[in-house]
Amino acid sequence: MSQTVDRALSILPLLAEGPADLGQVAERLGVHKSTALRLLRTLHEHGMVYRQSDQRYRLGARLIALAQEAMENLDIREIGHPHLVRLNEQCGHTVHLAVLEDDEVLYIDKVESRYPVRMYSRIGKPVAITVAAVAKLLLADLPEPERRALADKLDYPMYTARSTPNGPAFLRELDKVREQGWATDLGGHEESINCVAAPVRGADGRVVAAMSVSAPNVVVTAEELLTLLPLVRRTADAISGEYSGKTPVKEATS
Amino acid sequence: MSQTVDRALSILPLLAEGPADLGQVAERLGVHKSTALRLLRTLHEHGMVYRQSDQRYRLGARLIALAQEAMENLDIREIGHPHLVRLNEQCGHTVHLAVLEDDEVLYIDKVESRYPVRMYSRIGKPVAITVAAVAKLLLADLPEPERRALADKLDYPMYTARSTPNGPAFLRELDKVREQGWATDLGGHEESINCVAAPVRGADGRVVAAMSVSAPNVVVTAEELLTLLPLVRRTADAISGEYSGKTPVKEATS
DNA sequence: ACGATCGTTGCGCATAGCGCAATAACCGAG
DNA sequence: CTCGGTTATTGCGCTATGCGCAACGATCGT
Numbered sequence: 001m002s003q004t005v006d007r008a009l010s011i012l013p014l015l016a017e018g019p020a021d022l023g024q025v026a027e028r029l030g031v032h033k034s035t036a037l038r039l040l041r042t043l044h045e046h047g048m049v050y051r052q053s054d055q056r057y058r059l060g061a062r063l064i065a066l067a068q069e070a071m072e073n074l075d076i077r078e079i080g081h082p083h084l085v086r087l088n089e090q091c092g093h094t095v096h097l098a099v100l101e102d103d104e105v106l107y108i109d110k111v112e113s114r115y116p117v118r119m120y121s122r123i124g125k126p127v128a129i130t131v132a133a134v135a136k137l138l139l140a141d142l143p144e145p146e147r148r149a150l151a152d153k154l155d156y157p158m159y160t161a162r163s164t165p166n167g168p169a170f171l172r173e174l175d176k177v178r179e180q181g182w183a184t185d186l187g188g189h190e191e192s193i194n195c196v197a198a199p200v201r202g203a204d205g206r207v208v209a210a211m212s213v214s215a216p217n218v219v220v221t222a223e224e225l226l227t228l229l230p231l232v233r234r235t236a237d238a239i240s241g242e243y244s245g246k247t248p249v250k251e252a253t254s
Numbered sequence: 255m256s257q258t259v260d261r262a263l264s265i266l267p268l269l270a271e272g273p274a275d276l277g278q279v280a281e282r283l284g285v286h287k288s289t290a291l292r293l294l295r296t297l298h299e300h301g302m303v304y305r306q307s308d309q310r311y312r313l314g315a316r317l318i319a320l321a322q323e324a325m326e327n328l329d330i331r332e333i334g335h336p337h338l339v340r341l342n343e344q345c346g347h348t349v350h351l352a353v354l355e356d357d358e359v360l361y362i363d364k365v366e367s368r369y370p371v372r373m374y375s376r377i378g379k380p381v382a383i384t385v386a387a388v389a390k391l392l393l394a395d396l397p398e399p400e401r402r403a404l405a406d407k408l409d410y411p412m413y414t415a416r417s418t419p420n421g422p423a424f425l426r427e428l429d430k431v432r433e434q435g436w437a438t439d440l441g442g443h444e445e446s447i448n449c450v451a452a453p454v455r456g457a458d459g460r461v462v463a464a465m466s467v468s469a470p471n472v473v474v475t476a477e478e479l480l481t482l483l484p485l486v487r488r489t490a491d492a493i494s495g496e497y498s499g500k501t502p503v504k505e506a507t508s
Numbered sequence: 509a510c511g512a513t514c515g516t517t518g519c520g521c522a523t524a525g526c527g528c529a530a531t532a533a534c535c536g537a538g
Numbered sequence: 539c540t541c542g543g544t545t546a547t548t549g550c551g552c553t554a555t556g557c558g559c560a561a562c563g564a565t566c567g568t
Contacts (some may be wrong), residue, residue: 002258027298059321066266125319
């Protein structure tokens with residue numbers, strides 16, 4: 001809505017790809033160099049970008065500090081983390097915690113697999129919303145109209161042959177997930193990777209987060225992974241309990 | 255330099271303190287609500303802020319994703335991390351890695367102590383520049399005029415009786431540090447906490463980062479901590495070697 | 509030492525962003 | 539269920555603000 005701010009913020013993802021000099025930034029923004037300079041200067045004053053010795057700009061450290069604070073404000077993450085670690089110790093696989101934000105599902109925590117083969121994912125990154133087990137849980141809990149609207153709006157990329165193909169199929173899957181109280185992704189995103197996921201609920205019973213265990217076929221079969229379901233559910237319930245108890249809705253005043 | 259962007263960016267640290275509603279944001283910015291609304295909307299579109307169910311705004315997940323990417327772009331951090339972990343395994347204390355950015359020294363990596371007593375610090379947060387051992391190393395390597403100018407500009411808060419009291423004392427300390435090639439902070443920031451630090455150098459010999467080991471008096475005395483100096487220096491040198499070898503100055507093209 | 513490239517500055521014009529005030533959604537209390 | 543109070547949202551007219559331009563200056567490579 002605000003042109004200037006819009007442009008300034010567009011610089012950040014651009015710099016996330018790697019350092020860039022003034023000319024490059026101006027060109028990719030489609031503005032004059034003097035304009036880009038002013039925007040970069042303002043970003044610089046706020047520590048959002050940093051100018052390295054060769055004059056090129058990179059993302060600044062204040063950004064990292066802010067993100068760190070943002071994460072510390074996410075109580076679910078703080079509460080959940082030790083549980084994720086324990087679960088990882090018990091099963092050895094990659095463990096994720098995800099939340100819904102606007103129309104995206106994002107990982108907010110991750111404990112890496114103890115097996116040498118890792119999977120690619122990044123904290124803060126949106127997940128494949130139409131196939132990920134955690135996404136199904138979070139969306140399944142949405143009120144009917146929103147769920148429908150969202151399902152309509154989404155794209156359904158066929159990552160693999162088992163990806164959710166379209167809106168109706170997705171809504172059916174969500175109904176199933178809501179009913180059974182857990183979800184899976186069996187090769188719907190990466191051919192050889194399976195996940196089992198369980199919901200974390202707040203005091204009011206609404207799903208506030210979802211956690212999953214993921215492992216590639218080469219380590220355990222889908223059947224073996226499903227064996228872990230009770231453990232995953234128990235862990236998720238433990239987080240739910242702690243979360244509902246400790247943090248109803250309120251927030252500490254500054 | 256750009257008013258609108260300036261205001262928009264000022265919202266972020268404000269929200270880092272905790273969620274806030276439109277009125278609060280407008281008031282703290284000193285602008286009309288409609289103005290704050292427009293700014294927040296723009297930030298929202300870029301995923302920098304998120305609007306939770308009670309209509310209040312919090313920091314968004316895109317911020318976290320960007321910060322994550324920013325960290326992955328910091329090659330020193332990537333290269334250094336395994337070394338920090340190994341050092342921590344060997345000595346058990348808290349290990350930090352820091353760089354200089356503009357006029358601030360910031361932690362970019364941290365491995366927590368294995369002892370129950372932890373120290374407070376946060377990745378991305380500026381360190382106490384006049385007393386921290388890592389800061390001394392980074393500033394000591396600055397060209398004479400910049401060093402002098404910076405020393406002049408700084409404040410010299412007396413965190414403890416042993417804090418660096420003023421500019422001249424600081425410059426003397428920096429000279430000493432530069433000559434000996436390592437630095438300490440013996441209770442200059444927190445009465446009971448000591449640090450030893452060593453520099454990481456690039457191919458051209460310039461100091462690009464500094465690492466430190468910190469421990470409270472109650473765990474080891476300052477003398478015992480100094481015993482670790484050779485180990486710290488060896489680790490820092492190992493990082494220097496790898497960094498100079500792998501990443502001269504260049505950068506991968508997108 | 510010279511030319512090309514890239515960053516920086518000052519300026520006048522037009523637009524983009526501002527505050528205002530009216531409207532609309534929301535919430536709690538009676 | 540209705541009624542105040544509170545908070546978010548919209549449209550609008552004014553002017554400050556951010557824009558592109560073009561001239562200048564720094565920097566680098568050869």
